Amino acid sequence: MVEPGEIHALLGENGAGKSTLMNVLYGLLQPDEGEIVVNGEPKRFRSPGDAIDAGIGMVHQHFMLVPVFTVTENIMLGAERTRGGLLNRGSARERVLAVSRQYGLPVDPDATIEDLPVGVQQRVEIIKALVRNVDLLILDEPTAVLTPQETEELLAVMRTLKADGKSIVFITHKLKEVKAIADRITVVRRGRTVGTATPDASEDSLAAQMVGRAVKLRVDKEAAQPGDPILSVAGLTVLDERGQVAVDGIDLEVRAGEVLGIAGVQGNGQTELIEAIMGLRPIQGGEITLHEGRSGTGRPAGGRRGRGPASQSLVGRRTSEILHAGVGYIPEDRSVDGLVMEFSVAENLVLDRYDEPRYASGIALSPNAINEAAKARITEFDVRTPSHLAPVSTLSGGNQQKVIVAREMSSPLKLLIAAQPTRGVDVGSTEFIHARVVRERDQGTGVLLVSSELDEVVALADRIAVMYRGKVLATLPADAPREQIGLLMAGITDGAAPETSGSEAGPETSGSEAGREEDES
Structure with a gap:
């Protein structure tokens, strides 16, 4: 049951049935038994149109937008207004602007969807539901593809909607977000409701209800025994799709038997760095070298899918060749x-x-x-x-x-590159994936971890490189204060005492010298 003006969280593992249940409520799937009651009246929705007519809207995890259409055109779809037999784009545009201002959802009504960051595309989906005057909004895993900053913006929007009397069903598996925003929590496991809770319930108890067993929310690992370098990146420069410098002369070194975590707000060159290493994006300058390496225990690092030289340049190599080299x-x-x-x-x-x-x-x-x-x-x-x-x-x-x-x-690996490895993954699966990453490290594999979740970087990394505007500002030990990491993520180097050993960039690389202003969030 969802009350008026309530944020009701539906919490569960991946595959627990959360989205299936909401797809039934939205008319995308038909129930085999049971009933849906809206404002005291039993309903049966044979299509999303029926659900919308009853005041129910849904924002799907995978957005239902036409990339080549504008914001206004996407919002008009299915609810087109005409004037003199022609589409009334002006009226629709004004409606978009009005809803945008009312609920604090800034968006350019004339922008093309494919040109918008993910967080703004999600605002479009929410506006598309609100212009249809829905009273209940279903948000299906809305933060799975958002940065921490975008997540905070979304939670603020949800509070605004609640204050306006809207009800929200918030489907998620992220415990911190549930505790921060929900009024009530329903926990689903393998298609069944297993309990209800309030936001003051502990994360451990909620996780146990979700998974059906006690879950370790902290990563257990021994101190690393790093060995020889596995990956060396020297003076790497990479452009983004707009021809702007995304990676600006980066130096990095990943050693056998260690996790090097890349911390930073998404959009500061992390994606371009990883794609360049994997041969998915051309480079403008610099060198990327994969070494044979030995772990701290003296064994060869990880394993190899194929045979090759002890050290080999990855520049100009096809992705398939890089994978077969043991990556x-x-x-x-x-x-x-x-x-x-x-x-x-x-x-x-x-x-x-x-x-x-x-x-x-x-x-x-x-x-x-x-x-x-x-x-x-x-x-x-x-x-x-x-x-x-x-x-x-x-x-x-x-x-x-x-x-x-x-x-x-x-398969045995020399190097594992993990970009957002637990994005959209529940607590039980996150625990499992984290344990496997640590296991790879302990077998002598070098691990390069990129995550927009600072908690994940701090939990897994043995060293942390902080990226800002395409540069590595500093490389810190794993026990560095979170405040220091946060300041560096914002480009503030004053007062920081970064580690400068090895080939990593030191504190002299300031954010003000960066080569571009990233407009993605």
Whole structure:
């Protein structure tokens, strides 16, 4: 039950049934039994139009926007107003501006969707629901793709909506956000309601209800035993899509048996740095070198998918060659760079190694070997899927992420690059992925971690490099004060005492000298 003017959180693991339940409420799916009651009247919604007519709107985790249309055109879709037989764009534009001002959702009504950052696209989705005068707004995993700053902005918008009498169902698995915003909490596990709670409940108790067991919200790890360098980045310069400098002469070094975390507000060159290392983006200058390396225990670092020289330049290499040189890659955007949505779970688990002898003979694949390997990985990594033959598009976002993690961590590695490894993943899966990252480190693999979640960087990293406007301002030890890290993330170097050993940039690289102003959040 959701009360008027209430923010009701629906909390659960990936695949627990949260989105399915809300898709029934929004008319996208039909229930097998039970009933929906709105304002005391039983309802049956056969389409989203029926739900909207009843005052229910929904913002989906994967936005339902047409990229080449403007904001106004997207908001008009399905509710077009005409004047003299023509679309009345002027009226729609004024309505967008009015709702934008009323609820503190600034957006340019004439901007094209594909040119907008993710956080602004989400505002468009919310405005699209509000212009239809809904009383209940369903937000499905709304913070899964947002930066911390965008998340805070969204929570402020939710408070404004609540103050205006709107009701909100907030679907999430992020405990801190639930405690910060919810009036009541319903916990769902494997399709069933397992309990209700109030925001003053502890994170540990909420996590236990979600997963059905006690969950460690802190990362257990021993001190690192770093060895020789595995990855060296020297003087790297990379441009973004607009031709502006995104990575500005960066020096980095990742050692065998350590996690180097990259901290920074998203949009400060982290994406371009990782894509350049993986051969997905050309570089303007500098060098990227993958070394053989030895861990702190004296063993060769990790393992290798293929044979190659002890040290090799990755500049100009194809992504497939880099992967076969012993690099694992968890991409920032799983749906674009990590998975082929139309392929099965089994096929996605061998995307970057289908040509290995164990999976193929000449040009012919070995389906039995691929399927048996998939079943083993599904079990080992607890991927919730009806079958290894199911299209990966049918899985929840968190289980799609676990498919990628299973693929990349199932072979010996020299270097693991993990970009936003737990984005959109619940607490149980986050615990599992963190443990696997630490396990890779302890086996001698060098790990380069990029995350917009500072908590994740601090929990996993043995050293922390802070990026701001395309530069590394400093590299800090893992126990550096969070206040110091936060100041550096904002480009403030005064009073900082960064570590300057190795090849990393020191404090003299100030934010005021950066080569560009990033307009993405």
